[in-house]
Amino acid sequence: MSVRRVDLAETFARFHEQWSPKVVGELNGQMVKLVRFQGEFVWHKHDHEDEMFLVIDGAFRMELRDGNIELSAGQFVIVPRGVEHRPVAERECQVMLFEPATTLNTGDVRNERTLDRLERL
Amino acid sequence: MSVRRVDLAETFARFHEQWSPKVVGELNGQMVKLVRFQGEFVWHKHDHEDEMFLVIDGAFRMELRDGNIELSAGQFVIVPRGVEHRPVAERECQVMLFEPATTLNTGDVRNERTLDRLERL
Numbered sequence: 001m002s003v004r005r006v007d008l009a010e011t012f013a014r015f016h017e018q019w020s021p022k023v024v025g026e027l028n029g030q031m032v033k034l035v036r037f038q039g040e041f042v043w044h045k046h047d048h049e050d051e052m053f054l055v056i057d058g059a060f061r062m063e064l065r066d067g068n069i070e071l072s073a074g075q076f077v078i079v080p081r082g083v084e085h086r087p088v089a090e091r092e093c094q095v096m097l098f099e100p101a102t103t104l105n106t107g108d109v110r111n112e113r114t115l116d117r118l119e120r121l
Numbered sequence: 122m123s124v125r126r127v128d129l130a131e132t133f134a135r136f137h138e139q140w141s142p143k144v145v146g147e148l149n150g151q152m153v154k155l156v157r158f159q160g161e162f163v164w165h166k167h168d169h170e171d172e173m174f175l176v177i178d179g180a181f182r183m184e185l186r187d188g189n190i191e192l193s194a195g196q197f198v199i200v201p202r203g204v205e206h207r208p209v210a211e212r213e214c215q216v217m218l219f220e221p222a223t224t225l226n227t228g229d230v231r232n233e234r235t236l237d238r239l240e241r242l
Contacts, residue, residue, distance in 0.1 A: 098148065
């Protein structure tokens with residue numbers, strides 16, 4: 001059967017790297033990814049892609065140039081294309097991402113956190 | 122600021138209709154919708170759209186022609202385009218949908234449950 005059930009807690013338990021999104025589903029050219037955040041990411045933007053962040057467990061702060069948004073479990077934001085952002089998590093936070101299959105994690109920035117290939121779980 | 126935080130529990134508390142998806146976000150031509158399921162829906166498929174169902178609260182059964190999948194909070198399925206499906210919930214269940222903006226709730230079927238316009242919350 002081509003349809004599989006994905007359990008978020010079980011899938012998060014299968015990896016522990018931070019800032020390393022894992023692909024857990026794909027639909028309509030979009031990917032569903034799970035990621036663990038802790039600490040500060042890099043300021044970046046995506047010129048052609050909107051990005052959704054849904055907190056599954058914990059909390060983080062989405063920093064934007066015109067203000068920050070605090071997010072905890074059961075809350076999401078959509079960061080539109082072109083908008084600079086930086087996720088910051090004081091403690092580890094589990095997040096589900098929805099974004100196009102083409103989205104690079106660091107957007108228009110390339111540094112040691114850039115991941116060209118993502119693992120699928 | 123164009124970026125808003127959406128709280129799932131607070132947003133679900135703002136509506137009580139069942140089988141009536143509410144649009145709570147849009148990105149990359151896809152929509153994020155919240156819906157309350159209870160009882161049996163109609164068998165249908167979407168010829169051109171994949172559809173994701175993430176359970177936020179409660180449980181439901183996704184019936185497929187080749188087997189059923191039981192889903193509870195924190196679990197999701199992606200039903201690929203062309204695959205007939207029918208959600209059934211014994212008790213009320215809160216679900217987040219992720220699907221193209223063009224998706225009609227009843228897919229290739231038109232009946233009293235078909236909704237051509239969805240409210241935005």
